[in-house]
Amino acid sequence: MASSSSSSKTGLKKMLTLKSSDGDEFELEESIVIQCQTIKHMVEDGFSLIPLQNVDTKTLTKIIEYMKKHAEKTESNKEEIKNFNKEFVKGSFDDQFELVSAANYLHINGLMDLLCQSIADRINNKSVRAVREIFNISNDYTPDEEEKVRDEHKWAHEGGEFDESLD
Amino acid sequence: MDQTIERSSNANRTFRVQAPLVDSVSCYCNVDSGLKTVAGARKFVSGSKLCIQSDISSHAHKTKNSRRERSRVQPPLLPGLPDDLAIACLVRVPHVEHSKLRLVCKRWYRLLAGNFFYSQRKSLGMAEEWVYVVKRDRDRRISWHAFDPTYQLWQPLPPVPGDYSEALGFGCAVLSGCHLYLFGGKDPIKGSMRRVIFYNARTNKWYRAPDMLRRRHFFGSCVINNCLYVAGGECEGIQRTLRSAEVFDPNRKRWSFIADMSTAMVPFIGVVYDGKWFVKGLGSHREVLSEAYNPDINAWSPVNSRMVAGWRNPSISMNGRLYALDCRDGCKLRVYDESTHSWIRFIDSKLHLGSSRALEAAALVPLNGKLCIIHNNMSISIVDVSSPDNQLTKFRLYK
Numbered sequence: 001m002a003s004s005s006s007s008s009k010t011g012l013k014k015m016l017t018l019k020s021s022d023g024d025e026f027e028l029e030e031s032i033v034i035q036c037q038t039i040k041h042m043v044e045d046g047f048s049l050i051p052l053q054n055v056d057t058k059t060l061t062k063i064i065e066y067m068k069k070h071a072e073k074t075e076s077n078k079e080e081i082k083n084f085n086k087e088f089v090k091g092s093f094d095d096q097f098e099l100v101s102a103a104n105y106l107h108i109n110g111l112m113d114l115l116c117q118s119i120a121d122r123i124n125n126k127s128v129r130a131v132r133e134i135f136n137i138s139n140d141y142t143p144d145e146e147e148k149v150r151d152e153h154k155w156a157h158e159g160g161e162f163d164e165s166l167d
Numbered sequence: 168m169d170q171t172i173e174r175s176s177n178a179n180r181t182f183r184v185q186a187p188l189v190d191s192v193s194c195y196c197n198v199d200s201g202l203k204t205v206a207g208a209r210k211f212v213s214g215s216k217l218c219i220q221s222d223i224s225s226h227a228h229k230t231k232n233s234r235r236e237r238s239r240v241q242p243p244l245l246p247g248l249p250d251d252l253a254i255a256c257l258v259r260v261p262h263v264e265h266s267k268l269r270l271v272c273k274r275w276y277r278l279l280a281g282n283f284f285y286s287q288r289k290s291l292g293m294a295e296e297w298v299y300v301v302k303r304d305r306d307r308r309i310s311w312h313a314f315d316p317t318y319q320l321w322q323p324l325p326p327v328p329g330d331y332s333e334a335l336g337f338g339c340a341v342l343s344g345c346h347l348y349l350f351g352g353k354d355p356i357k358g359s360m361r362r363v364i365f366y367n368a369r370t371n372k373w374y375r376a377p378d379m380l381r382r383r384h385f386f387g388s389c390v391i392n393n394c395l396y397v398a399g400g401e402c403e404g405i406q407r408t409l410r411s412a413e414v415f416d417p418n419r420k421r422w423s424f425i426a427d428m429s430t431a432m433v434p435f436i437g438v439v440y441d442g443k444w445f446v447k448g449l450g451s452h453r454e455v456l457s458e459a460y461n462p463d464i465n466a467w468s469p470v471n472s473r474m475v476a477g478w479r480n481p482s483i484s485m486n487g488r489l490y491a492l493d494c495r496d497g498c499k500l501r502v503y504d505e506s507t508h509s510w511i512r513f514i515d516s517k518l519h520l521g522s523s524r525a526l527e528a529a530a531l532v533p534l535n536g537k538l539c540i541i542h543n544n545m546s547i548s549i550v551d552v553s554s555p556d557n558q559l560t561k562f563r564l565y566k
Contacts, residue, residue, distance in 0.1 A: 097247045104252055112255065119245075120259035128270045136246045140273050149276060153266035153371055 017049045018064070020057040025049075026064055032071040036063075037107030055102045062088075062095075063102055066111055089118035093135070125163045244274055254278070258287045262295045263315050263322070266371060285345070285369055296535050297368070299324070299347055300545060307333050307355075311347075311366070314547065316534055321545070328373050330354065330362050336384035340395050342417045345369050348376065348395060350415075353384035359402045360384070363415070380413050380422050387434030387446045391462050393417065396425070396444060398460065399432045408433060408451040412460070412467075425460075428467045432456050440474075440484045447475055474503050477510040483531035485538060485552060490531060496520040497528035497540035497548060514550060 014030040016039070033050075034040040042050055052060060069084050089096065096115055103111040123131055132139055141149065244253035257278065260268060269276045278284050288294050298314040309332060311324035327349070331337065337352025337360075347366040353359050359382035366373050379397065386400025386409070398412035408431040415422045434448035444460040457475040458467050474489070482491040493499035493512060498520060502513035520526045525544040532539045540548040 093247060097245075097252075100248065100252050100256070104255075116252075116256040117259050119256040123260050123264055123268070126267075128267055131267070131271050137272050137275075138242065139271075140242070141270075145273075146270065149270055153269065 015048075016043065018060065019049060019051045020055055020060040021053050022057040024057045024060075026060065028064065028067075029071075032064075032067050035067050035070060035108055035110070037109070039106065052106070054105050056098070059095075059098045059102045062099060063106070063108070063111070067108070070110060085114055089114060093119075126165075127163065130163065130165065241274060242272070244278065254284070254287065258284060258291060258293055261317060262297070262368075263318055263320060265369075280370065289344075294344075298532055298534060298539060298541065298547070299341075300541060301339065302545070309334065312545070313368075316539075316549075324366060325371060325373060328364055330357075330360065331364060334360070336386075336400070338386060338388035338397060340388055340390050342390060342393055342395055342415075346417065350376075350388070350395070351379055351383045351386060351397065351400070358382075376417075377415075377420055377422060379415075380424060381409065381411055383409055385433050387437040387448065389437055389439050389444045391439055391444065394462075396460070396462070398428055398444075398446065399434050399448060401433055426465050426467055428458055428460075429469055430456055430458070432458070436478060436480045436482065438478075438482055438484045438489065440489050441487075445470060445475065445478075447478060473508045473510075477503075481528060481530045483533065483538065485533050488552075490538060490552065492528055492531075494519065495522065495528065496526045496542065497531075500538075500550065514552075516550075 015027050016030050016033050018026045018028060018033065018039070020026070030043060034043060039050055055063070066088060069081065073081055096119060100112065100115045100119070103115060122134055126134065131137070139146070244250050245256065248256070257268065257275070265279055269279050285294070295315070295317060297316070300312050300314065301309050302312060303309050309327055311327060313322045313324060314320070315322065326332070331349055331352070333355050334349075334352035335355070338348075338350045340348050340350075342348055342365070345368040347368065348363060349365070350363040351360055352362075361378035361380070361382050363376040363378055364373055365376050382402050383397070383400040384402070386397050388395060388397045390396070393416075395415040395417070396412065397415075400409050401407050402409055410427040410429075410431040412425045412428060413422050414425050430450055432446070432448040432450050434446040436448070437444060437446040439445075442461070442463070444462070445457065446460075447455065447457045450456045457470040459470045460467050478489075479491055482489060484490075489503040490513065491501050491503075491510065493501040493515075496519060498516045498518050499512065500514045501510045503509075504511045520542075525542070526546075527543050528540045529543050530541045532541065534549065536553075538550045538552045540550065542548070
């Protein structure tokens, strides 16, 4: 892939090692890993073993899967990447939240966008009650307060049918 | 109120179009469709306005809020995520869902009431442009409707405050990207008004703003650098036709007079083009007049160019070019050519919709970089002016 050939010596691909918070090590080509801004900066500073204390093995495995796939990105496999992304964001909120935190920590912008958008999309067309259930948010409005807020926005709800399901 | 909306949806009466706003980028708006001839100018409102967005001024309570938030333990926005990441997710929820977000819990309500949420949306390119349209029923009442181009949905706005429910000849413009202002106009009972109100697309509510200095209706207006300019028009009394002009700066929340026009006029068309505000209207002896206002030197000057001579309502200034209709339904467009000083054919979509009043184009507004044609029946066509051969046409009828 197009990447920092400056550090690749005599055709040999430069390898880096990522170490998860559980102590597991993953060896990867530099060209894949530098999608991640945080690591890119460490590589520029001369590191080749990168300890990631905020990322556990399970999350790091997923992130490596994402980076590998996206390193293959070309003009012709857009559809494939799109399908990969769609599959990638399936999973429990716990896993997704772990991934968002890791993507944020590692500064992988594309992954941040993908995950945040997928979490946001869970809200679309859902009823208020379903949104609370999905995200485990407790309703701190009194019935009167809630009615008042509802009144403020009743014009926006007319004719709208909301989905009460939780998926 | 349901009744009003019901009625309005059945009525194909004159309406005005107000351009994108929500938490949007830039917009134009254009007024009454009814005006087809110069003689009609006195009966209908007219004119078009440029509205440019700038940042919303931050409110003092913002800092108060964050202080309060820091000093109190409160539940996370999204349990399981730090708040900054929760916000990164929530700003990606489309505007059409925002009223629902406010209902989820108090923290979400406060998040959406603050400026941070919307400035984040803007900086991430999530801000949306919507089209706002005002419509007049057969019983003369007006109502506003918003078109969300992403989901192709029309939504009613909360009812216009009483003073404006039957007003004629008022102005409308978008300031600060999300505030839809209504100003001046004539109430059937109270007569000419100085009244100014605005709708905040972020809170979905109407508010009062400082009155104009002069009562006026059927005047011209435009927005330059997020300041609202009004000029001319009429006022009941001895001096019917007005020369005076005023400007409103939303940051200072104050109206002040600018230079008078050289002649009193009732403008029926206007546009901001080449840094100047062009208006064309009827003088006190019903003669057609044209003037241009230069905000840099605060001066009006008469204009007598071929641009003005061939200029018809509705028109729009977009990416530095001036467009107008070449067929009443908007199937053909003209553009003003600077080099030959003439209006030339720009697009012929070969998709003539028909000649009925309902299909006539009422206004042209910019929408997400494209030119949006609003028809009297509230259907919308969208033209990509950057690639005239690749015309994209969409239609959406109201209900």
